[in-house]
Amino acid sequence: ICAMPNDKSxxxxxxxxxxxxxxxxxxxxxxxxxxxxxxxxxxxxRNVGPDGIQVSLVQFNHEPYLEFSFRKHNCKPQLLEDIADTTYMKGVSNLGNAINKVAKFGFNKRRGDRPDADNVLVILTDGMSDDKIQQPLQLVRNNGTAVLVIAAIEARPELVRELVGHRESNIFNLSDALDRPLAERLSQRIRESQLDAMPPFSSVIMADVTESVTVPSTVLSAVSTETFTTEELPYTVTNEAFATEEHPDATETVGTISEVLTSTTEMRNVSEIMREESVTTTASSEPSTQTVPA
Structure with a gap:
C-alpha cells in the first residue's frame, strides 16, 4: 500500500x-x-505511474548503470527512497556511451517506455566526457526526446553547449540545489517539454558551482566494453540481451551514498533529510503526531 496516493488531477x-x-x-x-x-x-x-509521470534513473562512469526502469514505481514515496539510495561510484566519464545506450535501451518498451508519453532525458554532468557524443546525441534527437542538462561548467563548457545544440536558455545554479525553487523551476520545465511542438527539443540548465572540484590530472582511458551493466541485475548483459528482470541489490559500485553537502562542509544522508522534512511537515499540521519512516 502506498503511503501517498496519486493525485489524478x-x-x-x-x-x-x-x-x-x-x-x-x-x-x-x-x-x-x-x-x-x-x-x-x-x-x-503528484501522479506517479502508468497514467502520470514515470521515472527511470541511470548513472554512468565508463558504462551506464541502470538503477531502476520506468515500470518499477507507481508510488512516489517509494520512488523518492529509491533515488536517495543511489550510490556514487567514481571512474571515467563516457557520456557518449551512456547517451547511446539510454537512447536504445532506456527508452524502450521492455523497460516501460510508453508510446503515448513524450520522453525527457535529464543529463546531470560536469561537461566532461572521455568519448564522442555527436552520434549518440543525433540518435536521441532523431527519437524526438527532449533533453535537459544540469551542468557544472568547470572543464569543458563547449561540450555542454554541444549537448544542447547551443540553445543556452533556462540557466540555473547547481549551488542552489538545496533550495526548493530550483527544483520547482526544473519540474516546470520538464512539464513544458511535452508542449514543445518541434522535436528535437533541447534545453540547458547550467550550473555555476561555487565550490572547487578537483579534476584528475591524468586522463583515464575509456573502457572499450560494449556491455550494459545494470543495477537491477546481478550480472552484466550485452546490448542485444538487455534484460528486464529487476534486482533490488546494487552491484559493482564504489563507496556509499546518501550524503548531501549542506551550507557547511558536513555531509548528510539524503534519506535522513527526507525524513526530517516529513517530520517537520507533519508536526506543523498535527503537533501531537510525528511521521515515522517505514
Missing amino acids: DTTKLDVLFLLDTSSSIGEAQFQRALKLVVDTVKEF
Missing part, C-alpha cells in the same frame, strides 16, 4: 529518465547535491 504524462554523471571528475559533493535536486524535482509531481 496532475495530468502530466511523461517518461523522464535522469542520467547522472557519477565519474571521478564530477566529485561526490556535486553528485550528492545533484541527487538531492532530483529528489526535490520528483516531489513536485
Whole structure:
C-alpha cells in the first residue's frame, strides 16, 4: 500500500529518465547535491505511474548503470527512497556511451517506455566526457526526446553547449540545489517539454558551482566494453540481451551514498533529510503526531 496516493488531477504524462554523471571528475559533493535536486524535482509531481509521470534513473562512469526502469514505481514515496539510495561510484566519464545506450535501451518498451508519453532525458554532468557524443546525441534527437542538462561548467563548457545544440536558455545554479525553487523551476520545465511542438527539443540548465572540484590530472582511458551493466541485475548483459528482470541489490559500485553537502562542509544522508522534512511537515499540521519512516 502506498503511503501517498496519486493525485489524478496532475495530468502530466511523461517518461523522464535522469542520467547522472557519477565519474571521478564530477566529485561526490556535486553528485550528492545533484541527487538531492532530483529528489526535490520528483516531489513536485503528484501522479506517479502508468497514467502520470514515470521515472527511470541511470548513472554512468565508463558504462551506464541502470538503477531502476520506468515500470518499477507507481508510488512516489517509494520512488523518492529509491533515488536517495543511489550510490556514487567514481571512474571515467563516457557520456557518449551512456547517451547511446539510454537512447536504445532506456527508452524502450521492455523497460516501460510508453508510446503515448513524450520522453525527457535529464543529463546531470560536469561537461566532461572521455568519448564522442555527436552520434549518440543525433540518435536521441532523431527519437524526438527532449533533453535537459544540469551542468557544472568547470572543464569543458563547449561540450555542454554541444549537448544542447547551443540553445543556452533556462540557466540555473547547481549551488542552489538545496533550495526548493530550483527544483520547482526544473519540474516546470520538464512539464513544458511535452508542449514543445518541434522535436528535437533541447534545453540547458547550467550550473555555476561555487565550490572547487578537483579534476584528475591524468586522463583515464575509456573502457572499450560494449556491455550494459545494470543495477537491477546481478550480472552484466550485452546490448542485444538487455534484460528486464529487476534486482533490488546494487552491484559493482564504489563507496556509499546518501550524503548531501549542506551550507557547511558536513555531509548528510539524503534519506535522513527526507525524513526530517516529513517530520517537520507533519508536526506543523498535527503537533501531537510525528511521521515515522517505514
